[in-house]
Amino acid sequence: MIYQLIFGFLSTVGFAILFNLPKDSIIISGLSGAICWAGYIIMMYIYPSSIAATFTAAVFIGITGEIFARKKKNPSTIFIIPGIIPLVPGVYSYKTILAIIQGNYTQAFEFSLQTIGIALAIAAGLIFVLSFARIKK
Amino acid sequence: MYTDNILKLAVFAGKIILENGGETYRTEDTITRMLENKVDIVETFVTPTGIFASVEVDGKILTIVRRVKKRIIDLNKVALVNDFSRRFAKEKGNNIDCNKYMKELNDIDKKKKYNYYFRITSAGIAAAASGMMIGNKLHDFIPTFITAILLQALVAYFEKLKFSTFIINILGGSFVSVFAILFSQMGIGSLDGIIIGSIMTLVPGVTLTNAVRDAISGDFLSGVSRGIEAVVAAISIAVGVGALLKIWFILGGIL
Numbered sequence: 001m002i003y004q005l006i007f008g009f010l011s012t013v014g015f016a017i018l019f020n021l022p023k024d025s026i027i028i029s030g031l032s033g034a035i036c037w038a039g040y041i042i043m044m045y046i047y048p049s050s051i052a053a054t055f056t057a058a059v060f061i062g063i064t065g066e067i068f069a070r071k072k073k074n075p076s077t078i079f080i081i082p083g084i085i086p087l088v089p090g091v092y093s094y095k096t097i098l099a100i101i102q103g104n105y106t107q108a109f110e111f112s113l114q115t116i117g118i119a120l121a122i123a124a125g126l127i128f129v130l131s132f133a134r135i136k137k
Numbered sequence: 138m139y140t141d142n143i144l145k146l147a148v149f150a151g152k153i154i155l156e157n158g159g160e161t162y163r164t165e166d167t168i169t170r171m172l173e174n175k176v177d178i179v180e181t182f183v184t185p186t187g188i189f190a191s192v193e194v195d196g197k198i199l200t201i202v203r204r205v206k207k208r209i210i211d212l213n214k215v216a217l218v219n220d221f222s223r224r225f226a227k228e229k230g231n232n233i234d235c236n237k238y239m240k241e242l243n244d245i246d247k248k249k250k251y252n253y254y255f256r257i258t259s260a261g262i263a264a265a266a267s268g269m270m271i272g273n274k275l276h277d278f279i280p281t282f283i284t285a286i287l288l289q290a291l292v293a294y295f296e297k298l299k300f301s302t303f304i305i306n307i308l309g310g311s312f313v314s315v316f317a318i319l320f321s322q323m324g325i326g327s328l329d330g331i332i333i334g335s336i337m338t339l340v341p342g343v344t345l346t347n348a349v350r351d352a353i354s355g356d357f358l359s360g361v362s363r364g365i366e367a368v369v370a371a372i373s374i375a376v377g378v379g380a381l382l383k384i385w386f387i388l389g390g391i392l
Binding site for chain 1: 219220251259338346347
């Protein structure tokens with residue numbers, strides 16, 4: 001669990017540098033990445049569905065992003081984007097490609113549904129938080 | 138003449154935001170915020186590929202249309218321009234020193250990214266760590282790290298040659314597959330793990346996030362077009378990875 005959180009932190013910081021975040025925001029976005037990944041792991045423990053877990057993680061990253069954005073007076077996108085990238089369904093889209101080139105279409109369909117489900121879960125989680133954030137302004 | 142200058146200034150600020158990975162609605166907000174207390178009416182219409190802005194002062198109407206072709210991700214510039222526009226919005230009256238502000242915007246526009254080697258190394262860390270998050274084993278870490286560094290160097294080189302994103306993604310995907318096959322044949326790491334980790338730096342995460350944010354703020358045109366951009370990027374990565382794996386299987390390779 002601790003290892004997972006460290007990796008969550010590291011990968012968010014890596015993407016933050018790649019996307020050229022301001023220097024003082026890199027560590028903070030790493031923290032929000034770790035918090036979001038904690039949400040993912042806890043949800044996976046309660047109810048093992050990667051779609052539900054991704055939704056929870058997206059909600060977490062949205063909330064922390066908005067809070068840090070208010071504190072640091074930076075646009076919230078800056079904290080949300082690096083944290084969202086590790087959630088993107090790379091595993092399932094890879095499995096879909098693999099199933100297609102092996103001619104295993106039933107499996108490919110199943111995996112592509114998972115891929116779309118996760119992508120929609122990210123979108124839904126973000127919409128959920130950001131619509132509330134816009135009201136508060 | 139004065140109105141010309143502040144309109145140019147505001148649209149230039151908007152252009153920097155749109156080019157460097159800001160959302161469409163943020164571009165519109167920025168231009169409106171900078172101009173609303175200086176002119177009678179300000180209207181903007183922004184899509185991911187262009188900015189249209191029009192102002193009215195004492196019955197005279199001025200309009201600017203700017204095409205935006207470059208699209209990269211540099212969130213530092215978005216933050217700087219955001220800060221800049223808030224400062225500019227506080228200025229009132231008819232005697233603002235436009236040259237000073239224009240110079241500041243030019244400086245922001247010319248700002249460099251972090252050091253090249255620092256960036257490709259952090260791409261390696263990002264890819265290897267996010268691979269570990271989604272279930273890679275520890276022996277995948279090093280090969281994923283190396284593959285992602287080389288991939289990022291390749292992508293940076295192709296971007297300098299002004300290749301289209303579609304081609305870059307196809308070539309990047311096949312590059313990753315080649316290295317994953319090499320490493321897994323040498324017995325370092327697993328094929329799945331290396332590919333899954335390394336393609337994380339190619340996936341269209343920013344486009345996806347921006348598509349969602351644009352759609353929420355009622356900007357459905359931008360939401361849909363950015364959504365299509367994300368889908369095209371995902372398909373091109375899949376083509377690159379899939380084609381190479383298929384060739385490998387035809388040649389008699391195994392997982």
